[in-house]
Amino acid sequence: MVMKPVPVRCPACEAPLAVKVLFCPSCGTEVHGRFQLNEFALLSKDHLDFLRLFVKARGNLKEVERILGVSYPTVRARLDALLKALGYEAAEEGEDRLEVLEALRRGEISVEEAVARLKEGRS
Secondary structure, eight states, X not given: OOOOOOOOBOTXXXXXXXXXXXXXXXXXXXXXXXXXXXXXXXXXXXXXXXHHHHHHTTTOHHHHHHHHTOOHHHHHHHHHHHHHHHTSSXXXXXXXXXXXXXXXXXXXXXXXXXXXXXXXXOO
């Protein structure tokens, strides 16, 4: 039987789910209670895939860049997003500098708009 990943959001209202029962498939023991999922269990598939690759590459961002075939700023932006998702980095009020530069590189914004956004981010 193929086991699916644990759902972390309610299919009806999108609220976070909590664990209530643990089950041992070997002996049938059940443990009932209120259990909290750890921060890694709550990651999106994209964040979890990136984390696995990051660990496999032993934290070498250049190696992650090579494997994914993306730019270094893209890898850094993905790592920053992962850190924020894990709660290890406080969310910044302004738009992240790397995100602006990456949007410019992809042609999603003009040079003028990038300059304006970068100026807004300065304190």
